[in-house]
Amino acid sequence: MADFIDYLFGIDDSWFSYLVAALVAAVLILHVVAVGALLFIWMERKISGRIQDRLGPTRVGGKFGWLQTLADGIKLIAKEDITPDLADRFLFKIAPYIGLAASYAAFIALPFADGVVGQHLNTAVFFVLAVLGLEVFSVILAGYASGSKWSLFGAMREAAQVVSYEVPLGMCVVVPVMICGTMNLTTIANMQSGFFTNWLVFNDPFTFLTAIIYFTCATAGVNRAPFDLAEAESELVAGFHTEYSGLRWSLFFMAEYSSMFIVSALASILFFGGPHGPIPIADILGLLPTENLGSGSAQAFNENADGFFAAMNVQVMIARVLGVGNLILKGVIGVTLMMWIRWSFPRLRIDQVMTMCLKYCVPLAAIGFIGATAWQYLDLPTGNALVDAPRYEHHEMWTDGLSKNESDVEAEAEAVESVEEVQTPHANDKVTDASSVTVKTVPVSVEKGGDQ
Amino acid sequence: MSEIPLVSELREKFGEGIIDVNLEAIDEWVEVNPSVLVEVSQYLKEAEGFRFDMCNSITVVDYLETDPKKAAKVDWEPHMEVVYHLSSIATKLTLVLKVKIPRWKNDVEGELPTVPSVAGVWATADWHEREAFDLSGVNFLGHPHLKRILCPDDWEGYPLRKDYEMPLEYHGIRGR
């Protein structure tokens, strides 16, 4: 992007172009957060309406009341911003922004498609989870600072719940990380390209189990019904946001809806192929030449301007748009599922939520993890192998930038030989098609050593 | 009706405590002396064959005619009646107990008349007696925490008394 701006204005590498590039990315993500929240709130109303045998909003904005949320947003902005007397004013005012900032920051590392990502991180999975986990602070601080007992109850519940559910959530996330051998979300997604049988959820029974546990824990992690104890309206009035009004109140909801989308999108990347649809349309149409795909990531583009513009052709752009569409669609499906659950079930009690986590989610996640490890270790057939579909493995590794010249590739080959005796969890990695793979997992990890 | 053996048993057991029995009324009632009310209640609740295990309602009726013209015509002295409606889930019987009390204790205006509390016999009498105290101004002796239930704690007067007058104002709110 920055290169592109340099090129556009005919200037040299300067901080200006990077600033513009960063702003563009930031604004785009902000749109996902803000417009996404608008869309999801509208969706929630329509979906709950349909579930409850009514219409939902119908008037504002012409058909289907699609501008209803915007109208409500304007109303909320116009409302008085009330701070209770007993509140800790500073914390009370800042709390909603922390939540929004956390869920916004998590988008930074979330790849919408190969190369469409705010900041490319090698530890993207954990970054997203970690940053999303910070959202709990907004709830705790809001609950504490409100000076209301109901808010405090909500905050305590939230703290206990989120910290507990992070454990099984992390264990579930480790499974795809373990199978793919990387924490890079782009790579994890690319490893699931091709037909839907290649999705990790169908890899083996344990990943299927893990996907379900992940979704359950994610629902609990973002405080959605039946785990929405922090804002249980029948018990705690409105929980942690009892005392909030106007814009600050709506910020909590923007944060909630965007984190719903993040966990759904993360689920789709980790288990459901991410930007890759069930049928590799882009591949079949030849939009995404396989030799481009491996190096289609951002840092490869940034290698040099030529490489960047070479890759920036129309075909790849269409493929990326398809990928972004796919991911957003899957995320929306996940969000819809959460809404469906919310409007169908009563709420659990706090001890039941904890029991669910400690008695069911943690052991099941552990079983899923051990089972998936054993499956990999024993090299049992994956779901993809059963249907005998072609397997695409597009590993995009940290050495992409290094192994550009022939000598490096040779060195890599040597490295492979030199460390063959090193048994690692990835030694039995899946069979790969040599032509479509840039670098193989294990050798790449040790290539640096070979270099020296 | 099966009240007749009941009445004879009651008379036998409590003698002077049973003041009056009316079997012609729509709902047959027994008037008892306040001093034996708790014992009678306990007996009625536990006696084989009756088992009045449920206290449906406790009502206080204020007999005071405020209109002097009509007051001349009535055939009773001003007094209050505490009416206990009892029924039995085990035997499906019903009974009305009545206790007659003066409107004010020792006829001193403001001193609440007293009746022994039956909250120890039927747990439900707890709230009913609080309501009767709140609205009619009857002091139930031995009640665990006799305080107003429907009106605010600092309300003045007992609204269901015939001579009750709405206060002119309550915390700055106009009463009438």
Added chain:
Amino acid sequence: MLLIGTVSVSWYLAVGAVLFVLGAVCMATKRNLLGVLMGVELVLNGANMNFIAFGSKVLRPEGSLGLDGQLIALFVIVLAAAEAAVALAIALNFYNNHNTVDVDRANELNG
């Protein structure tokens, strides 16, 4: 933004040192048991900063600790979590038994 010239390891060490001292002073001055605990966290972070700085190949490709720095930092984080859990349990126990979190009042062992 170009106040300090190119950032070198020393600057990271300086940040670590400041955090360390802030934490140490915090430990010394706070009367609230949990405040003391927070000081400990700051101290550990200041120390961690040094490991990261020395282990960073970005800052100092030649002569860096390499992975060891990051690994030790990881261990420090994990141990800090364990330390916090134990300290918090002690704090709660103290609170339960003494009805206060003022460390100055924990003087039972005084002669």
Added chain:
Amino acid sequence: MATSKIDDPRVIEFDVRTDEMLINMGPQHPSTHGVLRLVLRSDGEVVSDVEPHLGYLHRCAEKIGENLTARQWIPYTDRMDYLAAMNMNLGWSLVIEKLIEYDLPERGRHLRVIISEMGRIASHLVAMGTYGLDLGSFTPFLYGFRERERILNLFEEVCGARLTYSYLTPGGATADLPSGWTDKCREFLTQFKEVIPELHTLLTTNSIFVSRTAGIGVMSARMAIDYGCTGPVLRGSGVYHDLRFHGEERYTEMYDGYVFDVICADPETGKYPESNYEFHGDKLDYPEIPRQAILGDCWHRFYVRMLEVVQSVRLIEQAIEKYEATSGDWGKPIKLIQKLPAKEAYMETEAPRGQMGFYVVGNGDSIPWRVRARSSSFCNLSVTAPLCQGILLADIPAIVGSLDVVMGEIDR
């Protein structure tokens, strides 16, 4: 600070001790069904003591009754249990009829059965929906209200009002049923029967619902009777008592010739009466009683209401047939200034929330000397304090919701 009575399991072992606090639940709280105020004494999430505070809706309706004639007070009964106003009208009408010894024509009797059982269905639907709401499920509420709206439409055709009907009066009813109304009623029942399994799926058999209600707020039969609990609350504890069977003759004769079950679990076997509920020609069984449920818990109270709805449907079906088979007078209202004899009468009817009693003392004038309403919710609510000891905060809406109180009736 919990007391240290070791033998008393009411003192719960806390993971971490926090300080006790007093919390006001209500009068403005989403799950207190109006303006009930509960003062909770809680240590963290564990509530050790609950004290209900009433009176936020107090209008002293009894005092008003001492200044109005019997028929004029009918609208005030509407405003007691505003969710089952027809049944309130019925209770007052019957006690006045008892006082003036008036006998209702047969057509009016069947009319009253239709109307009061419809009122019971409407009330139980609200109870079901709001209970779902208390437990955090919004959808059953709207499902219940959708059906209730249909009943209200029918009521509107009958009397012109949708909430405060003032339809049943001493002497009968203000008007006969409009022509063609019974067909609409049948139509409603046909479609309503199909909805019942949906409601069971949404709540009764939902595992989260079961885990929230089963074994919570267990009330023994003795306790229920001692605290004067009546209606579904009493029957949920396994006490076989329904005034439609066991009440005064003047009331039970209204149901002469009707076939229906008293919904109550047999404490010996724990079984409810078998289903007589036709669904597309097949007999549809009631949902299974979950393993965790204990007789007298919140789940049973809810279940009793759900099954009573089916019995009401049965009753209405019979009543419509009987009503159509009879002709003549439906029972015209008594005169507005009908003189009341100098006697007193007390009568209880089986309203949806329990036994609603009215007591009237006449003095020969048309205005009663003393009027008294014995509220079923009032007595049912009094059991809150003993039930809510040593429970979790989230159980309070579950328990109070299962008692199904209406503040209009409690505060009068």
Added chain:
Amino acid sequence: MDLIAVAWPYWHQFFFVLFAATAIGFGFGVLLSKNVVRMAFYLVLSLGSTAGLFFLAGAEFVGAMQLMIYVGGTMVLLIFGVMLTAQKDFINMDTHTQDWILATIVGGSLLMVLLFGAFGSEDWKTPQDITDAEVQATKEATPLGLALTGIRVDTLGESTDAVAEGKSGYLMPFIIVSIHLLVVLIGAAYMARTKKLSHATDDKSSRAKLMLFKMEHEEEQLEEEQYVVTHRAKSALNPLDSENED
């Protein structure tokens, strides 16, 4: 859009100043704030900024872990503790003036020493040039993970015996820390319990116990059969009907 890699000199400085300023600033916040909840809040921000510095120094995995374990886990725990004990008297606690003076003197001199040390070495003070590739390489987490399992990929080229045998990793410390953590968590959970009552820790929950207790006390004199007349057969007729028939 890989900003840090290419625009290294600019962005490194910018973000270093940003994160260092917030880390130190909120560190001062922790020190100076009297309100314990705000202290915790400032500490969260300070630690978060430190995580930013870790990212900046190329330790992405450690940074993410700092966010996840430290900020996300430990700090939530800490705030939880603060809220449990934050009764009115303990929210604000003043420090004695003599403590302040003493601490400032000792802390100031310590800072001087440390800063002197930090800037004392020319080797540390002079920035070194790096290539993009090295920036990328240092961010990979796989070598870190392998090192925790005992395999040091970065030292494979070296020729010491330990390296040749693959023993230069951190497998043993990793296992020790894992067990340590487990033991500590169990111990902490045990310690934090109030050991007042152990009555309700049987197989049944205290809830069930409570219920049984209530039932026992209520049903002492209960003759249940009095209340529960035998259950009606289905389609029971109204009793009045049968009376009429009789």
